[in-house]
Every structure is written in C-alpha cells, then in structure tokens.
Amino acid sequence: MSPTPEPARLRTIPSRLLAGAALVADRLVGERLAAEDAHKWHFAVLVTLAEAGAASQAELSRRTGIYRSDMVAVLNELADAACIRREPAPADRRRNVISLTPAGRRRLERLDTVIADAQRELLAPLTTGEQDELVRLLGLLTEHHRPPHPRPQRGAR
Amino acid sequence: MSPTPEPARLRTIPSRLLAGAALVADRLVGERLAAEDAHKWHFAVLVTLAEAGAASQAELSRRTGIYRSDMVAVLNELADAACIRREPAPADRRRNVISLTPAGRRRLERLDTVIADAQRELLAPLTTGEQDELVRLLGLLTEHHRPPHPRPQRGAR
DNA sequence: CTTAAACGTTAGTGGCACTAACGAATGTAG
DNA sequence: CTACATTCGTTAGTGCCACTAACGTTTAAG
Numbered sequence: 167m168s169p170t171p172e173p174a175r176l177r178t179i180p181s182r183l184l185a186g187a188a189l190v191a192d193r194l195v196g197e198r199l200a201a202e203d204a205h206k207w208h209f210a211v212l213v214t215l216a217e218a219g220a221a222s223q224a225e226l227s228r229r230t231g232i233y234r235s236d237m238v239a240v241l242n243e244l245a246d247a248a249c250i251r252r253e254p255a256p257a258d259r260r261r262n263v264i265s266l267t268p269a270g271r272r273r274l275e276r277l278d279t280v281i282a283d284a285q286r287e288l289l290a291p292l293t294t295g296e297q298d299e300l301v302r303l304l305g306l307l308t309e310h311h312r313p314p315h316p317r318p319q320r321g322a323r
Numbered sequence: 324m325s326p327t328p329e330p331a332r333l334r335t336i337p338s339r340l341l342a343g344a345a346l347v348a349d350r351l352v353g354e355r356l357a358a359e360d361a362h363k364w365h366f367a368v369l370v371t372l373a374e375a376g377a378a379s380q381a382e383l384s385r386r387t388g389i390y391r392s393d394m395v396a397v398l399n400e401l402a403d404a405a406c407i408r409r410e411p412a413p414a415d416r417r418r419n420v421i422s423l424t425p426a427g428r429r430r431l432e433r434l435d436t437v438i439a440d441a442q443r444e445l446l447a448p449l450t451t452g453e454q455d456e457l458v459r460l461l462g463l464l465t466e467h468h469r470p471p472h473p474r475p476q477r478g479a480r
Numbered sequence: 481c482t483t484a485a486a487c488g489t490t491a492g493t494g495g496c497a498c499t500a501a502c503g504a505a506t507g508t509a510g
Numbered sequence: 511c512t513a514c515a516t517t518c519g520t521t522a523g524t525g526c527c528a529c530t531a532a533c534g535t536t537t538a539a540g
Binding site for chain 2 (some may be wrong): 171172173175176177178179180181183184185186187188189190191192194195198204210214218219229230279281284285288289290291292296297298299300301303304305306307308309310312
Binding site (some may be wrong): 493506 | 530
C-alpha cells in the first residue's frame with residue numbers, strides 16, 4: 167500500500183504552505199508555553215511592556231495585535247500572577263495604566279528562553295542564513311498586506 | 324499621537340510572523356473562493372482527484388490533510404454541485420469511490436485561476452526569486468516537522 | 481450643550497483542526 | 511470457524527482563536 171502522499175500541486179501552493187507551517191509553529195510554541203502555564207498572548211504583552219513601557223489596555227491591544235476584548239482576560243491572568251499592575255490613570259479615568267512588576271520581568275526572562283528554544287527547534291531544518299531570509303520574506307509579506315493603517319477594532323456604536 | 328507600532332522584538336519572532344502571514348493568506352484566498360461559492364477544501368479535493376484519480380474518502384482525507392469527519396460535508400457539497408460522483412466500491416463495501424465528473428473538471432479549471440490569482444496577489448511584494456525561495460523554505464519546514472509518518476487520524480475505538 | 485469618540489468589559493459568533501464514538505464491513509490469528 | 515482488531519463512512523461535539531456587538535463610563539470636539 168502506498169504512503170498516500172500529498173499531491174505535488176497542493177504541496178507547492180504558498181497559502182497552504184503558510185497555513186501548515188503556522189500550524190506547526192503554533193503547536194510547538196503553544197506546547198512549550200503550556201508547560202510553563204503560559205500563553206502566547208502573555209508573552210506578547212510582557213515583551214511589549216518591557217520594550218515600550220507602561221501603557222493603557224487599548225494601547226497594548228494595538229501594539230500586540232490582541233483584541234482589546236481578549237486583552238481583559240490576559241491581563242487578569244497576568245495580574246493574578248502578580249506580573250503586572252493595573253491602576254486607573256489619573257489623567258484619564260477611562261484608561262487603566264498597565265505596568266510591569268519585578269515578578270513580571272522575571273516571568274518574561276523565563277518565557278524568553280522558552281520562546282527562543284521553540285523558535286530554534288522550529289527553524290532547525292534551515293541554515294541560519296535561510297532562517298534570516300525566511301524572517302525577512304515573511305516580514306515583507308505581512309508588511310505589505312496590512313489593514314488600512316490604524317487597525318479597525320470594530321465594536322464601537 | 325504615535326502610530327503605536329508593534330515592538331521590534333515581536334515583529335521578528337518567526338512563529339508570530341508565520342501566524343500573521345498565514346492569516347493574511349487564508350483571508351485572501353478565502354475571500355476569493357467565497358466569491359465563487361467555493362471553499363479551500365473543495366479546491367484541495369478537486370485537485371487531488373484530478374492529479375491522483377478516483378479514491379475512497381479516507382484516501383482523499385490522507386492526501387489532502389482534511390479530516391475524514393470533515394470530508395463528509397465537503398463531498399456532500401461537491402456532489403450537490405455535481406462535481407463528483409460518490410458510489411459504493413464493489414470490491415470493498417465499506418468504501419465509497421469518489422470520482423471527478425466533467426462538471427467537476429470545469430469547476431476545478433475555474434478555481435485554479437482564482438487560486439492562482441490569489442497567490443499572485445499574496446506574493447506581490449516579493450520578486451519571483453524570493454517567491455520560489457519562500458516556497459522552498461516553507462516546504463523544508465513543514466517537511467521536517469511532520470507527524471510520525473502515517474497521520475494518526477484518531478477516533479478508532 | 482449636544483454629539484461623537486475612546487475606554488474597559490462582557491457576551492457571543494464562526495471557522496477550523498481535532499476527538500469520540502457508532503454501526504457496518506473487512507482482515508487476521510488461533 | 512470463530513474471536514478480535516482494524517478500516518470505513520458518518521454524526522456529534524470540543525477547544526482555540528480571530529473577530530463582532532453592545533454596554534456604561536469618561537473624555538474630546540463642534
């Protein structure tokens with residue numbers, strides 16, 4: 167009985183390749199993070215806070231690409247773990263100011279190595295040159311196809 | 324007010340880039356196919372039938388990567404549009420033999436151009452050389468991370 | 481002062497990969 | 511031949527994730 171391979175016509179369609187690769191990548195990263203009781207989104211928020219400093223939830227949402235409706239739960243979890251502080255903004259009582267705690271920094275440090283490991287394993291079959299090239303090409307691609315600049319973020323009346 | 328950009332640390336993480344690119348690609352292809360009342364999966368099945376000939380549902384499932392539980396609906400829809408025939412296999416009464424009809428061939432022809440257009444638009448920001456390289460790298464990546472050879476396809480008792 | 485917009489929050493939708501279990505048919509071992 | 515395991519098509523359901531809708535509150539703009 168043959169190994170029933172995927173037809174060549176399908177195997178070379180870029181959108182299919184992207185979907186498959188993204189699935190593999192997400193599974194790999196997700197497993198690694200789950201082993202640390204963490205999540206993709208937690209990492210993104212912690213990185214953003216570390217890199218760009220304290221911000222409102224809406225700002226974090228724009229910077230990370232996480233919808234502000236989903237951001238609530240993410241921040242709740244990070245706050246439960248004492249990784250962030252959430253305090254009302256004095257200047258604008260609509261906003262919350264989200265800031266990193268020392269525990270959050272330590273958490274980020276740990277997740278950083280986990281993420282790095284996962285990326286390394288993900289890209290293992292490629293040379294370092296190829297890895298850079300892949301990142302570059304994907305960057306060009308996502309840069310080009312980008313929602314009309316400020317992301318819509320619908321839901322306002 | 325700043326345009327609140329994505330932090331550089333996030334923008335260069337391969338798994339994130341892959342997820343983003345796959346999202347863009349899937350949306351693009353999905354929209355194009357939806358305009359033809361078609362679906363990703365329909366195309367995959369039609370291509371597979373055209374390339375490898377008639378097959379059972381389970382075989383199609385393995386070749387396309389579509390789960391056989393999802394395959395049922397896909398084949399129902401294709402049969403409703405008279406794109407495929409579904410007849411019991413004489414040699415093995417468990418199997419159905421799925422085969423392409425002339426209408427299915429015409430349908431595939433149409434979807435082929437739709438898919439090709441979508442891929443072209445997806446890859447527009449890349450040179451043809453870069454497009455080939457991207458496909459090659461993604462191929463290496465998905466090839467390397469592959470479930471222990473025959474896909475598990477759980478659900479048996 | 482009225483109207484519009486942005487904020488945080490809750491709830492819900494739709495697509496998709498994937499699991500579970502079934503009845504029926506076939507293959508395999510003793 | 512008989513018992514057991516496997517494969518098939520099929521139905522139902524789960525979990526994740528991007529995304530939408532609507533709300534009360536607060537601030538900004540005309």
